[in-house]
Amino acid sequence: MPILIDSSSRLLFQGVHSEQDIYQLQQCIAYGSKFVGGIAPGKRGQELLGIPLFETVQEAKKKTGCTVSVLFTQKADIKEALLESLYSSLSCIVCLCEKVPLHDMVDVYSLSSCSRIVGPSSSGIITPGQCKAGRMPGYLFKEGCVGILSSSETFLYEAAIQTTKEELGQSTCLVQGVYPLPGLSLVAIADLFYKDVATKVILLLGSMTDRQVQQLIDWKEGKNLKPIVAYVTGSEESVLHQRRSLTQAGIFVTENISLLGTLSKKVLSL
Amino acid sequence: MYLNDYQTLLLLSRFKVPVVPYFLIDSLEKGGSLFKKHELTRGVVQEEGREDVVCETKEELEKRVCDACARNRQLLVRPVVDVDCEIYLAVLLDATLREHVVLTARGRVHERSQMASWELFKESIPVGKKLYTFQKNSLFRNLELPEAVRASYFLLLDRLLELYFSQEALLIEINPLLVTVDSKLCVPKAIIQIDDYALFRHSEMSYFSKKNEGHTKKQALSQQGLSYGSQGGDLGVLAVGDDFLFALFDLIKKKKGSIGSFISLPEREMEDLFWIGLQALLEDQMNALLISFFVGVQNRESFLKKLMAFLNTSHFRPIPLVLYTQAVSMSSVDAVLSSFHWPITVELTVDKAVSEAVQRAREMKYANFDR
Numbered sequence: 001m002p003i004l005i006d007s008s009s010r011l012l013f014q015g016v017h018s019e020q021d022i023y024q025l026q027q028c029i030a031y032g033s034k035f036v037g038g039i040a041p042g043k044r045g046q047e048l049l050g051i052p053l054f055e056t057v058q059e060a061k062k063k064t065g066c067t068v069s070v071l072f073t074q075k076a077d078i079k080e081a082l083l084e085s086l087y088s089s090l091s092c093i094v095c096l097c098e099k100v101p102l103h104d105m106v107d108v109y110s111l112s113s114c115s116r117i118v119g120p121s122s123s124g125i126i127t128p129g130q131c132k133a134g135r136m137p138g139y140l141f142k143e144g145c146v147g148i149l150s151s152s153e154t155f156l157y158e159a160a161i162q163t164t165k166e167e168l169g170q171s172t173c174l175v176q177g178v179y180p181l182p183g184l185s186l187v188a189i190a191d192l193f194y195k196d197v198a199t200k201v202i203l204l205l206g207s208m209t210d211r212q213v214q215q216l217i218d219w220k221e222g223k224n225l226k227p228i229v230a231y232v233t234g235s236e237e238s239v240l241h242q243r244r245s246l247t248q249a250g251i252f253v254t255e256n257i258s259l260l261g262t263l264s265k266k267v268l269s270l
Numbered sequence: 271m272y273l274n275d276y277q278t279l280l281l282l283s284r285f286k287v288p289v290v291p292y293f294l295i296d297s298l299e300k301g302g303s304l305f306k307k308h309e310l311t312r313g314v315v316q317e318e319g320r321e322d323v324v325c326e327t328k329e330e331l332e333k334r335v336c337d338a339c340a341r342n343r344q345l346l347v348r349p350v351v352d353v354d355c356e357i358y359l360a361v362l363l364d365a366t367l368r369e370h371v372v373l374t375a376r377g378r379v380h381e382r383s384q385m386a387s388w389e390l391f392k393e394s395i396p397v398g399k400k401l402y403t404f405q406k407n408s409l410f411r412n413l414e415l416p417e418a419v420r421a422s423y424f425l426l427l428d429r430l431l432e433l434y435f436s437q438e439a440l441l442i443e444i445n446p447l448l449v450t451v452d453s454k455l456c457v458p459k460a461i462i463q464i465d466d467y468a469l470f471r472h473s474e475m476s477y478f479s480k481k482n483e484g485h486t487k488k489q490a491l492s493q494q495g496l497s498y499g500s501q502g503g504d505l506g507v508l509a510v511g512d513d514f515l516f517a518l519f520d521l522i523k524k525k526k527g528s529i530g531s532f533i534s535l536p537e538r539e540m541e542d543l544f545w546i547g548l549q550a551l552l553e554d555q556m557n558a559l560l561i562s563f564f565v566g567v568q569n570r571e572s573f574l575k576k577l578m579a580f581l582n583t584s585h586f587r588p589i590p591l592v593l594y595t596q597a598v599s600m601s602s603v604d605a606v607l608s609s610f611h612w613p614i615t616v617e618l619t620v621d622k623a624v625s626e627a628v629q630r631a632r633e634m635k636y637a638n639f640d641r
Contacts, residue, residue: 075467075470076470076471098538099466099467100467101438101465101467101468101471102363102438102440102465102467102468103363103435103438103465103468104468105368106363106368106369106370107397109368110368110369110397111397114368123537137566140596151513152511152513152514152537153510153511153537153564154509154510154511154513154514154537154562154564154596155511155513155514155517157564157596158514158517158596158620161596178513180365181365181368205513206513207512207513207516211366231517233512233513233516233517233520234516239516255520255524256520256521256524256621257517257518257520257521257620258521258619258620258621258624
């Protein structure tokens with residue numbers, strides 16, 4: 001069972017305004033994502049790309065049974081959109097908005113649990129062959145067994161290309177983005193991957209704070225059933241220390257981004 | 271965005287926080303007239319980025335002012351205050367707990383992260399954005415201040431919270447907050463950090479951010495969303511995202527390359543900013559350029575044509591370009607690539623791209639030596 005989204009997920013979009021947003025939505029639909037509704041106040045009864053539009057998330061959920069919301073909303077309105085989705089008890093909210101004011105996110109977290117928000121500043125989630133909720137080009141990904149969590153889109157593409165080349169493929173991939181107050185934490189996502197039957201190797205990429213590294217190390221204790229491969233970047237001083245700590249915790253750390261695929265294949269065979 | 275000393279005091283005054291009276295001196299003439307008008311004979315000199323200096327004599331004050339003006343630096347001069355005690359007070363966003371908190375301590379604080387829980391007192395700010403009376407009482411009790419200060423301390427907390435929330439600050443730190451011998455509170459200086467992500471909602475803050483804008487190449491590019499830097503080598507690097515840039519650095523160092531100027535583009539608006547970044551790197555006259563730029567299949571041909579037009583019509587000396595596009599294949603655009611006048615190589619793996627770029631930079635360096 002893939003984490004967060006799969007072929008049975010019923011998706012809702014919010015805040016689609018620009019041509020770029022519509023293009024991204026089209027690409028998701030073409031990939032096979034089941035968008036069952038969209039939120040556009042004042043446009044109830046109309047359609048966008050053949051998808052019915054609703055006034056509120058509650059209404060959309062009642063009429064379509066949607067479970068996942070993809071927020072294209074701009075930062076001026078993101079707080080309302082997030083709260084509306086959270087109050088409607090959707091199982092996953094993918095927040096594509098960048099540079100969300102921090103006070104807004106503190107307000108959101110104080111009023112509701114953050115355990116269902118991917119992002120802010122996320123580029124989305126993709127479960128290859130099943131569902132895509134975000135900006136990444138679907139053709140780079142292939143169904144498989146590597147779960148990838150990245151802090152940047154470019155890293156994700158690199159990891160996807162390499163793991164596809166090694167015939168491993170990907171179970172689910174997500175870009176959490178670099179943001180001081182993320183919803184789902186790094187450890188929470190790693191835990192989801194760990195419990196996912198389809199994921200055999202967990203690949204963690206990008207910059208991490210020292211606190212995140214420590215939380216990962218604490219979480220990793222006693223969990224040896226699935227190998228974890230990490231590639232961390234950042235300032236030289238902190239990265240050296242982080243790489244050392246992660247290695248001591250039993251995480252396979254590479255210092256060379258061109259070896260993500262080969263190392264994932266190697267640890268799988270151990 | 272951090273406000274400078276002067277902006278901080280201006281903002282605090284606007285919210286009726288009691289600040290120590292100060293004079294802004296940015297020229298010798300202004301300094302001279304202020305000294306005459308206020309008959310300054312001693313004071314505290316505050317210069318951005320330097321420790322405050324207490325000047326006990328008029329000559330010392332004048333010397334400091336002349337020295338700063340000669341270096342084109344602004345100074346804030348304030349009178350020396352008779353202090354009973356000092357305390358630490360901060361309002362900030364605790365990212366770990368995801369809440370806003372008030373911190374306070376007795377005396378000045380040198381390293382907040384090293385302080386024990388019995389030295390640094392904390393109260394979380396409730397959802398209503400105001401401290402309850404029992405919370406203010408708790409903070410006050412821990413500080414062991416004279417009772418006469420209680421009312422003004424509570425008022426100060428209210429005003430700081432008003433500033434903090436209305437301007438969407440991430441940090442207001444007063445270190446130290448002075449308690450005078452006549453039981454008054456006053457702020458000599460403070461640090462205020464405003465959330466950059468919220469500036470679009472605060473047009474008045476954009477005045478401050480414009481004032482803080484610099485004029486170096488790095489600052490000019492940063493204002494457009496590009497991160498620019500240089501490590502003095504001869505291989506230029508253009509990549510999408512800081513993280514991927516660091517990853518390329520790791521590889522370049524492994525292959526004994528020498529990193530020169532570099533730019534990272536933001537992941538979202540990268541296509542528009544790509545040309546600005548490329549221009550900036552070409553201006554720095556590297557021996558070779560490594561460009562890592564993902565382009566979707568449908569846009570590949572048009573992007574390469576644009577790149578060709580840009581390079582062919584530019585006045586820059588042609589240098590080897592190594593393009594890494596994270597593509598599966600580039601065969602569909604062979605015809606476009608062959609019409610470049612610049613020596614361009616396209617690689618499909620990051621390892622080969624970096625090796626090629628390092629090699630090209632080295633060859634150009636030796637070719638330049640021979641000339």
